[in-house]
Amino acid sequence: MSGVEVITFGCRLNTYESEVMRSQAEKAGLNNAILVNTCAVTGEAVRQARQAIRRARRDNPHARIIVTGCAAQTEKQTFAEMAEVDAVLGNEEKLKSASYRALPDFGVSAEEKLRVNDIVSVRATAPQMIRHIDGHVRAFIQVQNGCDHRCTFCIIPYGRGNSRSVPMGAVADQARNLVESGYCEIVLTGVDATSYGADLPGTPTLGLLAKTLLKQIPDIRRLRLSSIDSIEADRHLMDLIADEPRFMPHLHLSLQHGDDMILKRMKRRHSRADAMRFIEDVRRLRPEMSFGADMIAGFPTETEEMFVNAVGLAEQAAIAHLHVFPYSPRPGTPAARMPQLDRALIKERAARLREAGQRLHQTHLDSMVGTRQWLLVENSGLAHTENFTLVAAPGLRPRDLVQVAITGHNGKHLDMQLLAADAA
Ligand code: SF4
Numbered sequence: 001m002s003g004v005e006v007i008t009f010g011c012r013l014n015t016y017e018s019e020v021m022r023s024q025a026e027k028a029g030l031n032n033a034i035l036v037n038t039c040a041v042t043g044e045a046v047r048q049a050r051q052a053i054r055r056a057r058r059d060n061p062h063a064r065i066i067v068t069g070c071a072a073q074t075e076k077q078t079f080a081e082m083a084e085v086d087a088v089l090g091n092e093e094k095l096k097s098a099s100y101r102a103l104p105d106f107g108v109s110a111e112e113k114l115r116v117n118d119i120v121s122v123r124a125t126a127p128q129m130i131r132h133i134d135g136h137v138r139a140f141i142q143v144q145n146g147c148d149h150r151c152t153f154c155i156i157p158y159g160r161g162n163s164r165s166v167p168m169g170a171v172a173d174q175a176r177n178l179v180e181s182g183y184c185e186i187v188l189t190g191v192d193a194t195s196y197g198a199d200l201p202g203t204p205t206l207g208l209l210a211k212t213l214l215k216q217i218p219d220i221r222r223l224r225l226s227s228i229d230s231i232e233a234d235r236h237l238m239d240l241i242a243d244e245p246r247f248m249p250h251l252h253l254s255l256q257h258g259d260d261m262i263l264k265r266m267k268r269r270h271s272r273a274d275a276m277r278f279i280e281d282v283r284r285l286r287p288e289m290s291f292g293a294d295m296i297a298g299f300p301t302e303t304e305e306m307f308v309n310a311v312g313l314a315e316q317a318a319i320a321h322l323h324v325f326p327y328s329p330r331p332g333t334p335a336a337r338m339p340q341l342d343r344a345l346i347k348e349r350a351a352r353l354r355e356a357g358q359r360l361h362q363t364h365l366d367s368m369v370g371t372r373q374w375l376l377v378e379n380s381g382l383a384h385t386e387n388f389t390l391v392a393a394p395g396l397r398p399r400d401l402v403q404v405a406i407t408g409h410n411g412k413h414l415d416m417q418l419l420a421a422d423a424a
Contacts (some may be wrong), residue, residue, distance in 0.1 A: 001060050004030055006134075007052055010039025012189040012226045014069060016140040020128040021068065021094050028100035034060060037094070038069035038079075040159050042328035046071045050082065057084035064103065068094035070159030073119055075331070080110035090116035091160055095128060119161035122146070129174060131181045137378050137399045139183035140226070141174050142166060143209060144190030148198075151256070152267045152338075153299065155330035156191055163195045168209055175213050175220065184221035184401060185248075185376050186213070193225060194232035207236025214246055221401060222376065222386065227252040227294070230278035231270035242285040250388035251282065252292035252321070258313025259306040262299055265338070272313055279317050290364065290387035292321030297353045298346030299327045300338035307349050311356045320364035321388065322357030326350035364389070365409040372419065375402050382413060391416050 004025045008018040018037045025035060034056045038049040049071055056065055067079045068089040079088045086106060093099040093115045104112050125145045133139055146161040147154075166174075175186050188210065190196065197204040204212075206225070214223055223246055228237075230253050240247040253275070257263050260271050282289050295310060314322055326346045329336035368389055375383035375391055377400045383393035390413035396402060404416035 001034075001063055002032055004033050004035060006035045006037060007056065008037045009045055009049055009052075009069065009071075010037075010041065012140045012187060013142055013145070013191060014039060015133065015136070016130070016142045016189060017091075017095065019130045019133055022134070023130060024095060024097040024128075025100040028097040030064070030100045030103075032060075032062065033064040033066060035094075036065065036067045036069070038067060038071035040070035040074045040155050040330070042325065043330075044328065046075065046078075050078075053079075053082060053084050064106075066100075066103070070156065073116060073159040074155055076114055076116045077110065080113045085113060087113050088116060091119055092117055092122050119146075119159065120157075122161045123164060125164040125166055129177060131177055133178075133183075135379060137183070137376060138185040138187050138224070138384075139175075139178040139181075140187045140189045141171060141178070142190060143171050143188045143206070144193050144196045147192040148195060149192065149269070150267060150334075152265065152334040153256075153296065153327065153330065155333055158332060160191050163192055163199065165196050165198070165200050167200060168197075168204055168212060171209060172213060172216055175217055179217055179219045182399060184219070184399070185224060186220050186222070187224045187226055189226035192229060192232075193227065194229045194234075205234035205236055207234040207238070207240060210240055210247065211236050211244075214240075214244060220246060222246060222248050224248040224388075225251065227254055227292075229254050229269070231274055233278060238281070238285065241282055241289070248386050248388070249286050249289045250292070250386070251289065252294070252323075253279075255293040255313065255317075255319075256296050257299065257306075257310050258295075259302075259309035262302055262306050262310075265301060266296075266299065266335070272309070275313065276317060288387060290320040290389065291317060292323065292388065293317070293319045294323045294325065295353060296325045296327050297350040298341050300335055300340050302327075302341060302349075307352075311353060314353070314356055314360060318363070319357065319360055322353070322360060324350050324353045324357060362411060365411070365414060368406050368414055369408055371406050373404055373406055373414075373416070375404055375416070376400075377402065385414070389414060 006018045039045040066087045146163045147157045148163045196206040373385040377383040377396045383391045403419045408415045
């Protein structure tokens with residue numbers, strides 16, 4: 001191999017940062033190197049990263065292997081002690097070309113491989129300009145990083161530090177750059193995106209940022225948010241939901257559970273009633289809105305009754321895109337010290353919650369048949385509707401925006417008949 005290859009795990013923030021890492025490493029003149037951008041959200045994510053590192057070394061015996069990302073930040077020793085690894089960079093260091101110029105020599109000790117600072121001490125997030133997101137037709141833009149909350153199950157703040165926002169001007173420059181490169185859909189992403197702006201002069205909000213981008217950059221055809229915490233949604237966001245057709249009718253919520261006692265033990269800031277109130281308010285403003293949600297099954301102390309409340313919330317809210325996470329104890333988090341459920345029970349409940357999610361997704365697909373939709377065609381021969389539903393798009397070109405009639409579905413994606421094309 002030659003050049004710089006990037007292997008990305010985890011969230012859209014990592015996808016964005018992997019592009020920054022690639023351009024910074026190339027700027028530093030790095031060659032014959034593999035960067036592994038890890039995720040620490042679950043034990044499984046860390047296991048997969050270690051597996052990918054071993055495979056990369058087997059397939060590239062002479063390449064330099066550099067591990068970064070949240071698992072590198074929170075479990076740096078684990079990776080430094082792997083013989084396959086040449087360097088371990090923290091989440092801050094991975095974004096700087098200087099880090100790729102000052103890499104340790106081959107064969108040094110585990111200690112010498114480490115370039116990981118105290119991420120909680122980081123106060124600002126340096127805007128990074130990219131023009132391209134490899135393999136994607138939707139452009140992710142990092143607007144915020146880190147998190148000031150401390151949900152008891154979550155390791156992210158220990159991997160990404162406290163909340164910090166990218167100034168509005170820098171976000172607008174980045175969006176303009178990507179639109180000029182031909183991206184017609186922009187996805188604003190962060191760790192806790194709804195806390196955007198709390199650390200900036202004038203404390204702008206996420207909703208105000210989105211409003212400003214759509215006003216200043218008319219060529220943004222579709223603006224989407226990666227995920228939000230419903231309890232922190234601001235009035236500008238509600239305005240966009242109600243009145244702005246370019247603001248996509250799809251919100252992915254960090255719900256996590258549907259039982260108030262478990263939400264309390266998770267240290268979440270919303271109750272079940274708060275979440276339902278937000279969803280009903282949004283549906284009144286924008287009836288075609290679809291909701292996705294992250295939910296955890298098998299959180300410590302969860303009883304059968306509490307679990308049924310979680311399934312009940314997903315059903316009451318008619319979540320169309322449910323992402324289920326079997327609870328995974330993360331080192332150093334308060335929940336890892338709580339009485340744990342049996343692994344088999346966690347897996348069984350996750351399977352039941354996923355089944356509920358599939359039933360809800362079926363109902364959502366059924367409701368889309370017979371409608372007309374605008375699609376953005378992806379690289380995979382599939383496309384996304386505005387409300388983030390997958391559609392088979394055989395014979396259509398990636399990045400095309402097309403209007404279609406939905407004719408049916410196969411349980412996973414919708415089928416369509418082309419009406420009009422509006423080549424982006
Ligand atoms: S809000 Fe909670 S779940 Fe989300 S990143 Fe912060 S600590 Fe983790």
